[in-house]
Amino acid sequence: MNIYNCKILLVDDNRELAKMTADILRKSGYETVVTAYSCGEGMDAFRREKPELVILDIMLPDGDGFTLFRRMRETSMLPILFLSARDEDNDRLFGLGLGADDYITKPFLPQELVLRVNAILKRSYFQNQEALREADVIELSGRRISLENATVEYQGETTMLTAKELLLLKKLYANRGNVVTFDAICQAVWNDSYYGYENSLMVHIRHLREKIEEDPSHPKWILTARGIGYRLAKES
Numbered sequence: 001m002n003i004y005n006c007k008i009l010l011v012d013d014n015r016e017l018a019k020m021t022a023d024i025l026r027k028s029g030y031e032t033v034v035t036a037y038s039c040g041e042g043m044d045a046f047r048r049e050k051p052e053l054v055i056l057d058i059m060l061p062d063g064d065g066f067t068l069f070r071r072m073r074e075t076s077m078l079p080i081l082f083l084s085a086r087d088e089d090n091d092r093l094f095g096l097g098l099g100a101d102d103y104i105t106k107p108f109l110p111q112e113l114v115l116r117v118n119a120i121l122k123r124s125y126f127q128n129q130e131a132l133r134e135a136d137v138i139e140l141s142g143r144r145i146s147l148e149n150a151t152v153e154y155q156g157e158t159t160m161l162t163a164k165e166l167l168l169l170k171k172l173y174a175n176r177g178n179v180v181t182f183d184a185i186c187q188a189v190w191n192d193s194y195y196g197y198e199n200s201l202m203v204h205i206r207h208l209r210e211k212i213e214e215d216p217s218h219p220k221w222i223l224t225a226r227g228i229g230y231r232l233a234k235e236s
Contacts, residue, residue: 003121004029006052011035011042011068012083013061017106021055021083021113028114039063046072050183050193053121058084058091069098076181077228079124081116083108138173140221141214145169152211164189165208172222172232181229205230 008030012018015037022033034049036042039062046054054072058065069080079101084091095103101120104113136148144153147170150161161169171188172180182194182201189204190197209216223231 003118003126004031006030006121006125007032007034007049008053008055008117009034009036009042009045009049009051010055011037011039011045011060011065012055012057013037013059014057024110024113025117030117037061039065039068042068043071046076050187052078052125053117054078054080055083055117056080058082058095066095066098069095069100073099075228076183077179078181079120081120083113140212143212145212147173159211161208161211162204164204165211168204168208169212169232172230176232177234179225179229179231185229 008025010018010022010025010033012021012035018035018037022035025033034045034051036045039060042054042056042060045051056065056069060068065082065084069082072078072080080099082095082100082103083106084095084103085106092103092105101124102116104116136146138145138147142154145151145161146153147166150163150166152159152161167189168185171185182198186192186194186197186201189201194201205222206216209219209222213219213221221233223233225231
């Protein structure tokens with residue numbers, strides 16, 4: 001996956017501006033830009049399309065972008081960019097205070113929008129890829145884990161990781177220290193959404209913990225973010 005494969009959801013009630021913004025993103029290389037024109041349409045598209053980034057207007061006909069932001073963040077920590085005609089400092093600070101990844105005011109320069117979208121996606125999904133390629137071996141509590149050979153070495157014994165366990169560990173390691181949502185994990189492991197894989201994911205997490213944790217019942221490394229996903233802890 002490269003940055004231009006990332007799906008972008010644009011929610012803006014100004015259809016002409018939404019079309020212009022979507023065209024800017026498509027011409028810059030983004031393959032899939034989905035548009036919605038209200039909170040209701042935006043939430044439906046969010047659930048249906050499972051985008052990697054949301055660009056969100058504040059003033060919408062059936063609510064406001066701040067409320068829609070909160071609803072989206074209840075189930076996903078994907079990056080969200082506010083794009084609004086409201087340039088008041090209070091709105092900007094409130095949006096960023098909610099946890100938005102950026103805030104741009106209209107009118108905007110097309111290249112500025114593209115640069116900010118690129119930066120958010122690289123920071124959110126791609127900044128650790130090079131480190132992952134370089135880190136053929138990682139160590140957790142004395143266990144030497146080879147991502148190339150899918151093995152765990154500990155006290156002279158070698159345990160093999162299954163293909164799914166390896167994909168799961170690679171996804172967590174690429175985002176080490178950050179929560180990876182259930183959906184993002186399932187996309188990496190099964191190329192599908194979380195729905196229908198709830199039990200399978202729990203089983204694979206349990207088996208992976210049994211291979212890399214000192215006490216799988218009280219994990220130190222693979223931590224649960226209740227209702228959101230999992231996180232691979234960094235070294236203390």
